[in-house]
Amino acid sequence: MQFVLAEALPVLERTPRVLGELLAGLPEPWIRATEGEATWSPFDVVGHLIHGERTDWIPRAEIILSEGEARPFTPFDRFAQFEASRGKTLAELLDTFARLRAENLARLRGFRLTAADLERRGRHPELGPVTLEQHLATWVVHDLSHLGQIARVMGKAYADAVGPWKAYLPMLGVREGPTA
Amino acid sequence: MQFVLAEALPVLERTPRVLGELLAGLPEPWIRATEGEATWSPFDVVGHLIHGERTDWIPRAEIILSEGEARPFTPFDRFAQFEASRGKTLAELLDTFARLRAENLARLRGFRLTAADLERRGRHPELGPVTLEQHLATWVVHDLSHLGQIARVMGKAYADAVGPWKAYLPMLGVREGPTA
Numbered sequence: 001m002q003f004v005l006a007e008a009l010p011v012l013e014r015t016p017r018v019l020g021e022l023l024a025g026l027p028e029p030w031i032r033a034t035e036g037e038a039t040w041s042p043f044d045v046v047g048h049l050i051h052g053e054r055t056d057w058i059p060r061a062e063i064i065l066s067e068g069e070a071r072p073f074t075p076f077d078r079f080a081q082f083e084a085s086r087g088k089t090l091a092e093l094l095d096t097f098a099r100l101r102a103e104n105l106a107r108l109r110g111f112r113l114t115a116a117d118l119e120r121r122g123r124h125p126e127l128g129p130v131t132l133e134q135h136l137a138t139w140v141v142h143d144l145s146h147l148g149q150i151a152r153v154m155g156k157a158y159a160d161a162v163g164p165w166k167a168y169l170p171m172l173g174v175r176e177g178p179t180a
Numbered sequence: 181m182q183f184v185l186a187e188a189l190p191v192l193e194r195t196p197r198v199l200g201e202l203l204a205g206l207p208e209p210w211i212r213a214t215e216g217e218a219t220w221s222p223f224d225v226v227g228h229l230i231h232g233e234r235t236d237w238i239p240r241a242e243i244i245l246s247e248g249e250a251r252p253f254t255p256f257d258r259f260a261q262f263e264a265s266r267g268k269t270l271a272e273l274l275d276t277f278a279r280l281r282a283e284n285l286a287r288l289r290g291f292r293l294t295a296a297d298l299e300r301r302g303r304h305p306e307l308g309p310v311t312l313e314q315h316l317a318t319w320v321v322h323d324l325s326h327l328g329q330i331a332r333v334m335g336k337a338y339a340d341a342v343g344p345w346k347a348y349l350p351m352l353g354v355r356e357g358p359t360a
Contacts, residue, residue, distance in 0.1 A: 001337035001338060001341070002341065003341035004207075007207040007209060007210065010205070010207060011210065014201055020201075021197040021198045021200075022194055022327075025190070026190055026191070027184075027186075029181055030191065127344040127347070127348075130343055130344055131343065134341065134342055134343035134344070134345060137338045137343075137345075138342045138345040138349070140335075141342055141345075141349055141351070141352065142349070144331040144332070145331070145351040147328075148327075148328040148331035148335070148351055151327040151328035152328050154191070155325055157181035158181060158183060158317045158320055158321050159321075161183035161313065162317045162318045162321055163311065163314035164308065164310055164314070165307065165315075165321075167307070168318075169321055169325055171324070171325040171328055
């Protein structure tokens, strides 16, 4: 599928509502479930998404638009949420994520990106040259990847409870996608 | 995590709303995306979930409660949705799924299941003896597994669009969980 900004935006807009419907008010064991040591719970994932809103998606888009490849992106801290989420409730995190996402999509729309803008390049500290279009497509896939992760972490919490059905539920046996 | 009916119900209740927020009104390419031949689109998955509401989860629970292991479950048709969904819109399927799920959870609550009921057994045509608790846990994991599948199918639609970021997005490289 080709990247089309007008098709990507509806996915990005939906993520806070999807996570809200999935997680808000759920019994605590679901929220805190992990896949084992050094893996993330749904609570941790929401914190990670917040950190992306603050430091990754729009800030890097702005670097691409203002400085191009001249300035490499600041490396992303994949563990920042452990400190930032401390003492907060899931409801607070979901609200924060929804607010930041709405603000960031307003900023993205404000760029009034042209097809030529989407071809502009930045420099990833490890991956090298990347286009704005690739960056925005990654934003979408990153959302979906972490939604899939939350579904998987929750599902695996019942890996024993399903008994013999485990054989029919491949999700229970693997660790695809982000774990931590 | 132990199966607790009062914790399982909120997950089952949320699935229609989660899928509604994720899929309703999305541009058609997302709805029809697949992972290749003989794999399912988000549209197909919703049809599959509807078929489960009609023929699997509550009907099998009723067999367990009324006939125990004496009568094996009717095998589940994993392809019924292709005929049943033909000519329908996604909005219609989402509405149907939400209505059937609400009815089925009302029936489940109506059973007023005890701890002893959860240990009652039925007979799966391939897996052999299974408990009602295992059956209900599987209902939850089945929902989550297909939510993860939809997220993965959508994410993989941008597998090329993300360019070099593909290396950081394990979901794009694998087929975990149900494909068809």
